[in-house]
Amino acid sequence: MNRILITGCNGFVARYFVDYFRANKIVADFMGVDVAESCSMDGISYSQMDLMDLESIKKVLLAYKPTHIAHFASVSSVSQSWERPVESFTNNTNIFLNIVEAVRKLGLSPRILSIGSSEEYGNYPQHALPLKEYYQLRPCNPYAIARVAQEMISKLYADSYDLEVMMTRSFNHIGPGQREIFAIPSFIRQMLDAKAENRTVVSVGNIDIVRDFLDVRDVVDAYYKILFFGRKGDVYNVCRGMGYKLSDIIQQIATIIEFSPELIVDPTKVRPTDNQIIIGDSSKLMTVLNWRPVIPLETSLRQTIAHMAKEG
Amino acid sequence: MNRILITGCNGFVARYFVDYFRANKIVADFMGVDVAESCSMDGISYSQMDLMDLESIKKVLLAYKPTHIAHFASVSSVSQSWERPVESFTNNTNIFLNIVEAVRKLGLSPRILSIGSSEEYGNYPQHALPLKEYYQLRPCNPYAIARVAQEMISKLYADSYDLEVMMTRSFNHIGPGQREIFAIPSFIRQMLDAKAENRTVVSVGNIDIVRDFLDVRDVVDAYYKILFFGRKGDVYNVCRGMGYKLSDIIQQIATIIEFSPELIVDPTKVRPTDNQIIIGDSSKLMTVLNWRPVIPLETSLRQTIAHMAKEG
Numbered sequence: 001m002n003r004i005l006i007t008g009c010n011g012f013v014a015r016y017f018v019d020y021f022r023a024n025k026i027v028a029d030f031m032g033v034d035v036a037e038s039c040s041m042d043g044i045s046y047s048q049m050d051l052m053d054l055e056s057i058k059k060v061l062l063a064y065k066p067t068h069i070a071h072f073a074s075v076s077s078v079s080q081s082w083e084r085p086v087e088s089f090t091n092n093t094n095i096f097l098n099i100v101e102a103v104r105k106l107g108l109s110p111r112i113l114s115i116g117s118s119e120e121y122g123n124y125p126q127h128a129l130p131l132k133e134y135y136q137l138r139p140c141n142p143y144a145i146a147r148v149a150q151e152m153i154s155k156l157y158a159d160s161y162d163l164e165v166m167m168t169r170s171f172n173h174i175g176p177g178q179r180e181i182f183a184i185p186s187f188i189r190q191m192l193d194a195k196a197e198n199r200t201v202v203s204v205g206n207i208d209i210v211r212d213f214l215d216v217r218d219v220v221d222a223y224y225k226i227l228f229f230g231r232k233g234d235v236y237n238v239c240r241g242m243g244y245k246l247s248d249i250i251q252q253i254a255t256i257i258e259f260s261p262e263l264i265v266d267p268t269k270v271r272p273t274d275n276q277i278i279i280g281d282s283s284k285l286m287t288v289l290n291w292r293p294v295i296p297l298e299t300s301l302r303q304t305i306a307h308m309a310k311e312g
Numbered sequence: 313m314n315r316i317l318i319t320g321c322n323g324f325v326a327r328y329f330v331d332y333f334r335a336n337k338i339v340a341d342f343m344g345v346d347v348a349e350s351c352s353m354d355g356i357s358y359s360q361m362d363l364m365d366l367e368s369i370k371k372v373l374l375a376y377k378p379t380h381i382a383h384f385a386s387v388s389s390v391s392q393s394w395e396r397p398v399e400s401f402t403n404n405t406n407i408f409l410n411i412v413e414a415v416r417k418l419g420l421s422p423r424i425l426s427i428g429s430s431e432e433y434g435n436y437p438q439h440a441l442p443l444k445e446y447y448q449l450r451p452c453n454p455y456a457i458a459r460v461a462q463e464m465i466s467k468l469y470a471d472s473y474d475l476e477v478m479m480t481r482s483f484n485h486i487g488p489g490q491r492e493i494f495a496i497p498s499f500i501r502q503m504l505d506a507k508a509e510n511r512t513v514v515s516v517g518n519i520d521i522v523r524d525f526l527d528v529r530d531v532v533d534a535y536y537k538i539l540f541f542g543r544k545g546d547v548y549n550v551c552r553g554m555g556y557k558l559s560d561i562i563q564q565i566a567t568i569i570e571f572s573p574e575l576i577v578d579p580t581k582v583r584p585t586d587n588q589i590i591i592g593d594s595s596k597l598m599t600v601l602n603w604r605p606v607i608p609l610e611t612s613l614r615q616t617i618a619h620m621a622k623e624g
Contacts, residue, residue, distance in 0.1 A: 094402070094406065153454075
């Protein structure tokens, strides 16, 4: 029986990850942990936990003895990491180190999914795109550094302690339920509200940047395959392999909701050093683990808009 | 007036750093901080501090307004980092992040010395030696990872926040007063004791490894030059540029104290993944900052032995 421990189980990705097992009739038991008092998901066991507390991680690990750990807990916003770099570092690197150290100390051998980010690559010139796993990492924001450090720790524990850790470099996600601190839900919310209130002005950051967006359901399909069938110590890009300019996505949203916004750049939303263009190469994931993205961007946008319109 | 804040002021390097100013008649005021209740050095101001506490760092920075920060606080042992990786990470990476974040938040502009390690390079084949600053970093122990993360943070704060941070990659130190958890003082202590007690057996780890040893007085000369005259965001190897096999150093110690040890390898002292050979290239430091090492290894060994013999 698969016994899957999910950290950050109240988050956006965790919910879709559990849904994936149910939809594909993969038998598994789930134990979720998160900082909140209660679990936002039905049908899984839950334990409130501060992942900075090594001893309480050990206690849960010993009691549950997971066969797999899907480690989704993270403060994953780049802009937040500029505001609060210490918090970003602690809630990415340190909590991950605590988990693998607890596993090692207890002599357990679960397979562990370590989530990283496309931000780890840093700025590469256009001719070097799409980004490949073997490229040198040149992180240029606090969140990116935290993820590179996490990846180094993953590799060390895989190589030196023989822990079954697999790593991702995950590119941008999109899908119903994503929080509004992220760019696309923020655009949609503002445009829905502006339309409802007969305003036209929408405040944006740098919308000339290009990002590789993947639907969260394609993301969790990749995560399942990597966690269950990936190779120890290997890192996998999780991306579509196509770039979308944020201004073009705004145009698509405008078309769908039939609304023409007037875009005002808010300088506080422009980050000190922004990567201009990020597109990944997903060949490894496709070749080695037989993964394919199946949800077109327009579908993700339409469903996200419908979800947010319903929320009001 | 130079106002120099020294973290880890009760440590081995800090004492020599302050001595350097006095010996060279460089006028400076010092404020030391450390975890202990009192300061082990005379003639400097002192404040007990936990560098994990951002608020107390801010308080001292605001009160003292340093022109320079020499950040020596660290848990710098590789072997300890295998035992307690969380502690190693916290006491290198996290405390450094707290310091630069406190400086940034307060809008101060001291010059900051960020100490790194030769361990950051990882394993390079012999033909690639000596190690040069532009080489890719491939850390393969917990301490090395913590120092790479610290260096990434240094670079980020220099590039993005315009903080005057200079980084080192410091190779092995030697000199009177170094603690016995480090290889050479440990050899000397054991050999002095064995000789005094008419025993011959000395317990060692892997003594086939080659390291680049520099006297601590040459090290602090480099640190002064980097902290005062180095270029923001630059990294400097601090090393002699010569490799010594540990077994050869043991032979030199044996000759000096006139004692022939019988060496027994203690497997608990052999680390999971040890770098076989580490030699650095100090051309940058020599060319750009006009630094030269002046103390031969034999002098360092003789003085360290004399110091430890006196301690008994």
